[in-house]
Amino acid sequence: MxxxxxxxxxxxxxxxxxxxxxxxxxxxxxxYVAGEDINFQWSIHEVMEFDERWKKGIKRGKTSPQLIAELAEYFGRQPEDIVILVIDRGMKGKIG
Structure with missing residues (x-):
C-alpha cells in the first residue's frame, strides 16, 4: 500500500x-496568484437576483461600497466575490 x-x-x-x-x-x-480565495461561481438565478438588487440599490441612492456590503451579507459571500461580479456585470452593460 x-x-x-x-x-x-x-x-x-x-x-x-x-x-x-x-x-x-x-x-x-x-x-503569486491573485484572487485564489475569490469564488467566481454564481448560479443564473443568483446573477439575475444580483442585477435586480444592484439596480434597485442604485435607484435608492446607495453607494457602491454600501451595496457591496449589503449584497455580500444577503448572498452570504465575501465582499470580494461581489466586487468581481460587479465588474463582470458592469463590463457586460447589465448594471449601471
Missing part, C-alpha cells in the same frame, strides 16, 4: 514539474 502511495506521489510531482516548466516561465517559487 505504501509503495503505491509513494509511486502516486512521485507521478504527481513529475506532472507538477512538467506543468511548471511548460507553462510557468521564470521562478515559480516567487509566483
Amino acid at each position: 505504501q509503495a503505491q502511495l509513494d509511486q502516486q506521489l512521485k507521478s504527481e510531482n513529475i506532472a507538477i514539474s512538467w506543468l511548471e516548466r511548460s507553462f510557468m516561465a521564470g521562478d515559480t517559487r516567487s509566483l
Whole structure:
C-alpha cells in the first residue's frame, strides 16, 4: 500500500514539474496568484437576483461600497466575490 502511495506521489510531482516548466516561465517559487480565495461561481438565478438588487440599490441612492456590503451579507459571500461580479456585470452593460 505504501509503495503505491509513494509511486502516486512521485507521478504527481513529475506532472507538477512538467506543468511548471511548460507553462510557468521564470521562478515559480516567487509566483503569486491573485484572487485564489475569490469564488467566481454564481448560479443564473443568483446573477439575475444580483442585477435586480444592484439596480434597485442604485435607484435608492446607495453607494457602491454600501451595496457591496449589503449584497455580500444577503448572498452570504465575501465582499470580494461581489466586487468581481460587479465588474463582470458592469463590463457586460447589465448594471449601471
